[in-house]
Amino acid sequence: DAGVTQSPTHLIKTRGQHVTLRCSPISGHKSVSWYQQVLGQGPQFIFQYYEKEERGRGNFPDRFSARQFPNYSSELNVNALLLGDSALYLCASSFMWDRFYGYTFGSGTRLTVV
């Protein structure tokens, strides 16, 4: 079975540009979460979606947005990129969102803003 797939794997963008990151969850998983991991730190929660609705949002500015599609895949959008947005962006999927279930993470998208 395919795991969580993220695209692209690497990306270089210029300050002020917009970026879209994509995630395909494991088949049958209805919950998708996004995390940002800056070098040397643990991942930080950005968004969670379940059944196409936003269930939670972390402490990130409105430049960050996301959505989940009917096939449960998801996009993370970041507008007006800043140098500080350079990070590994991780997508995680789960059958449901609650505490009984573990998450499966993708390998991430490495975003570099120059």
Added chain:
Amino acid sequence: DAKTTQPNSMESNEEEPVHLPCNHSTISGTDYIHWYRQLPSQGPEYVIHGLTSNVNNRMASLAIAEDRKSSTLILHRATLRDAAVYYCILRSDGSSNTGKLIFGQGTTLQVKP
């Protein structure tokens, strides 16, 4: 969200057992204890989770103290592939539950051949 405390780093010898501790003194009665690990250049990987009873799976065992204020992840025979950052995370219930994982600094495990 209740917090966890883990040692910054630990060392182990290959093929020996490893006990990774986690303190969570403010845990609530319905919080689940989850463990993830992150190998270099990869996303986090789910290891194990439990509520009250000790749990075993093919990767590890989770020993939970009777008062639930601490837990220990046990790798029965460490291999070089087990070198990673290990995160102990509490998953809460309730109206504020967004399903998010709160990662701390974790424990960096080094495995020596």
